[in-house]
Amino acid sequence: MTGQLRKNYRKPQPRTIGLGHYVKQGNFMDKVPNPALWLLRLWDRMPSTSTARSMQVWPSVFGLRNGDTQILNAMLAMVAMADRTRDAVLASGLPDSMKSGMVEWRKAYDVVLPNVASNGTWDNTRSEFTIARRERLLYCAEWLDQVCAKPEETQTELDRIAAELQDLRAAIQEAEGIDDDFRALLLDAVECMRRAIAEYEVRGAAGIDAAFGEIFAQVLRRAKASDVKSPEAKGLVKRTLETAKSVASLNGLVQLGNTLLSAATNLLGQF
Numbered sequence: 001m002t003g004q005l006r007k008n009y010r011k012p013q014p015r016t017i018g019l020g021h022y023v024k025q026g027n028f029m030d031k032v033p034n035p036a037l038w039l040l041r042l043w044d045r046m047p048s049t050s051t052a053r054s055m056q057v058w059p060s061v062f063g064l065r066n067g068d069t070q071i072l073n074a075m076l077a078m079v080a081m082a083d084r085t086r087d088a089v090l091a092s093g094l095p096d097s098m099k100s101g102m103v104e105w106r107k108a109y110d111v112v113l114p115n116v117a118s119n120g121t122w123d124n125t126r127s128e129f130t131i132a133r134r135e136r137l138l139y140c141a142e143w144l145d146q147v148c149a150k151p152e153e154t155q156t157e158l159d160r161i162a163a164e165l166q167d168l169r170a171a172i173q174e175a176e177g178i179d180d181d182f183r184a185l186l187l188d189a190v191e192c193m194r195r196a197i198a199e200y201e202v203r204g205a206a207g208i209d210a211a212f213g214e215i216f217a218q219v220l221r222r223a224k225a226s227d228v229k230s231p232e233a234k235g236l237v238k239r240t241l242e243t244a245k246s247v248a249s250l251n252g253l254v255q256l257g258n259t260l261l262s263a264a265t266n267l268l269g270q271f
Helices: 004-008 019-025 035-043 054-062 071-090 096-102 104-117 122-126 131-145 152-174 180-203 208-221 231-248 254-268
Strands: none
Touching: 035 071, 035 131, 054 071, 054 104, 054 122, 071 096, 071 104, 071 131, 096 104, 096 131, 104 122, 104 131, 152 180, 152 231, 180 231
16 A cells, blocks of 8 residues: 555635536546545535534535535535445456445435435534545555555645635735736636636546637737836736646647647737
């Protein structure tokens, strides 16, 4: 059993994964290389306690707004990921006694949908997600990591970009030398990148062009030369482009990089 995943695992940055938006885009679950690691990262986004109803808390775990109609799809996808992990263990050549212990964490997910249906509290659900069960899920993630997981370096880069996007969004919101329309334009670009990261986390490189490249190009081409005359505006645009290039570089996304380069050239030519 490899200890590298346990050594390198970092709890996810507080960011959205946009799962509710992407579950409707096909068999994305087949594209997640290590469902146990995916579940572990989602587990670590769950608040330890809350007096709210379970259904009021789950949207924030998935990075959705309360009332988003995709929450049910997201929760069904989470349970399906748990089933996929359990089935992989049960289908393995491991001793039966070991299998039953490895998948004991799956019982926590048995209460998720019934508790939502009965309008139960979050604490009733969270009490099933114990430290001992998390450790068993981590063990499954380590086992699956031997044969199918993405390199941990990729997740580290995703965490870095996510933190960079968070800082960039704050800088745009606090900037005083840009007008509201241009601010909204840059925030749209940040949102496009956030969605691209969510797409990558859920489905890998597949489909990320559609989620990011085309939209980002359109956002950039809407900018007017008058918007980017101030040093502050130029600095924000350049910083946005640098962050976008980091997103484009994930897993050698050549076409996305070309789309971004074309959009950037159009905008920078207006300075």
